[in-house]
Amino acid sequence: MSIPDISRAKSAELYEKAKTYFPGGVNSPVRAFKSVYGTPLFIEKGDGSHIWDADGNEFIDFCCSWGPLILGHNHPAVRNKVMEVMQKGMSFGAPTALENELAELIISNNRFIEKIRFVSSGTEAVMSAIRLARGYTKRDKILKFEGCYHGHTDALLVKAGSGLVTFGETSSAGVPKAFADETIVVALNDKEALLKAFADFKDQIATVIIEPIPANNGLLLQSKEYLYFLRETCTQNGTLLIFDEVISGFRVGFEGAAAYYGIQPDILTYGKIIGGGLPVGAYGASAEVMDHISPVGSVYQAGTLSGNPVAMAAGIAQLSELLRPGFYEELHAKTADFVKSIQNFVAQKGYEFKVFTIGSIFWFAFTDKDTISSADDIDPASMLKFKTMHRELINRGIYLGPSGYEVGFISSAHTIADLETTKTAIFDSLDIVFNQ
Numbered sequence: 259m260s261i262p263d264i265s266r267a268k269s270a271e272l273y274e275k276a277k278t279y280f281p282g283g284v285n286s287p288v289r290a291f292k293s294v295y296g297t298p299l300f301i302e303k304g305d306g307s308h309i310w311d312a313d314g315n316e317f318i319d320f321c322c323s324w325g326p327l328i329l330g331h332n333h334p335a336v337r338n339k340v341m342e343v344m345q346k347g348m349s350f351g352a353p354t355a356l357e358n359e360l361a362e363l364i365i366s367n368n369r370f371i372e373k374i375r376f377v378s379s380g381t382e383a384v385m386s387a388i389r390l391a392r393g394y395t396k397r398d399k400i401l402k403f404e405g406c407y408h409g410h411t412d413a414l415l416v417k418a419g420s421g422l423v424t425f426g427e428t429s430s431a432g433v434p435k436a437f438a439d440e441t442i443v444v445a446l447n448d449k450e451a452l453l454k455a456f457a458d459f460k461d462q463i464a465t466v467i468i469e470p471i472p473a474n475n476g477l478l479l480q481s482k483e484y485l486y487f488l489r490e491t492c493t494q495n496g497t498l499l500i501f502d503e504v505i506s507g508f509r510v511g512f513e514g515a516a517a518y519y520g521i522q523p524d525i526l527t528y529g530k531i532i533g534g535g536l537p538v539g540a541y542g543a544s545a546e547v548m549d550h551i552s553p554v555g556s557v558y559q560a561g562t563l564s565g566n567p568v569a570m571a572a573g574i575a576q577l578s579e580l581l582r583p584g585f586y587e588e589l590h591a592k593t594a595d596f597v598k599s600i601q602n603f604v605a606q607k608g609y610e611f612k613v614f615t616i617g618s619i620f621w622f623a624f625t626d627k628d629t630i631s632s633a634d635d636i637d638p639a640s641m642l643k644f645k646t647m648h649r650e651l652i653n654r655g656i657y658l659g660p661s662g663y664e665v666g667f668i669s670s671a672h673t674i675a676d677l678e679t680t681k682t683a684i685f686d687s688l689d690i691v692f693n694q
């Protein structure tokens with residue numbers, strides 16, 4: 259049975275005020291809750307797996323700041339390290355030992371990169387990686403996949419047109435058509451389209467960029483075989499392969515999707531978890547490729563706050579926790595049990611609802627399909643059901659990202675009791691969605 263809506267009076271008041279300051283009342287579009295309730299919840303604090311909104315409502319949080327908070331909110335190790343470093347000043351625009359420390363922690367535990375550059379967001383990491391690939395190969399065109407998101411850099415705000423292989427169409431006003439003409443877009447998991455693109459644009463494609471675990475448009479898991487094929491095709495064509503691991507990096511394992519699938523990409527991009535909740539991104543590659551970056555190489559990239567000491571401190575503290583033996587095994591086992599219970603429930607009830615999962619990522623999909631590996635496989639009409647589910651879950655104290663295209667994350671702070679409470683709320687919400 260539906261239960262009454264929670265009180266949202268304070269959030270509503272804050273939102274009205276916010277609309278006078280920010281376009282749409284927010285500093286990033288999805289936060290506006292447009293595809294669910296219509297007005298956002300304003301969050302006041304977080305601790306472990308729980309968050310509290312401005313009206314005092316408490317939620318178990320499965321958004322986890324869209325992925326960075328793999329240890330949950332306000333983890334003491336991260337908080338203490340940040341506070342310690344902050345005592346000494348917050349930015350110098352000069353090198354600090356903390357940058358070396360975070361780089362050492364990453365590089366010595368990651369087979370896939372020899373050198374790294376820290377930036378301040380995932381978007382910046384990807385933008386720089388693309389420029390590096392173009393500078394390295396001396397080619398202009400890039401290839402991306404429909405259903406992958408790589409941040410809001412111009413070259414990648416491009417969506418597929420109609421046809422197997424298309425020059426992209428801009429997906430945002432303000433992106434010159436000429437930029438989109440340099441970006442080729444093909445469907446995920448489609449070998450024929452990829453080969454056609456390489457045939458049509460022989461010796462012109464600088465880089466292929468993919469989320470090896472596409473997690474921004476549902477969870478569009480790719481087969482290992484397809485990713486190998488991608489690797490091979492890039493190698494044969496002198497094209498650099500970029501794995502955008504802004505979500506999957508440090509999430510499916512310390513070495514991310516590259517290790518999960520056993521594939522060496524040419525450039526990797528990171529964000530989210532690498533910064534422990536503070537604004538950090540990074541890109542890395544072999545020393546030979548990375549040495550094309552300024553000041554040793556001719557590809558320019560810079561940042562006033564790149565390698566910011568406070569952000570480095572958060573990253574060091576968080577990544578050190580991830581290296582503890584058994585960290586990922588425990589997190590993944592907890593997630594698998596959670597997912598399995600929901601899968602059993604829906605199978606028993608005969609509901610057209612699937613949970614796709616990898617590591618500690620999950621995605622709820624209203625579908626009868628057993629696999630969903632390309633953007634076209636998702637029925638937009640199913641999002642109405644998600645909308646109902648989201649509202650029912652919010653009313654039961656469960657916070658999911660406010661869109662059915664978004665994945666959920668489980669952190670080490672989620673307890674078995676949290677997950678039990680969540681399962682009950684999910685079962686009740688699904689009963690409402692399917693029986694109303």
Ligand code: PMP
Nearest residue numbers: 379380381407408409502504505
């Ligand atoms: N790449 C991927 C795979 C992402 O998921 C995101 C953010 N969701 C980005 C890039 C952009 O990162 P940011 O929002 O930090 O700019």
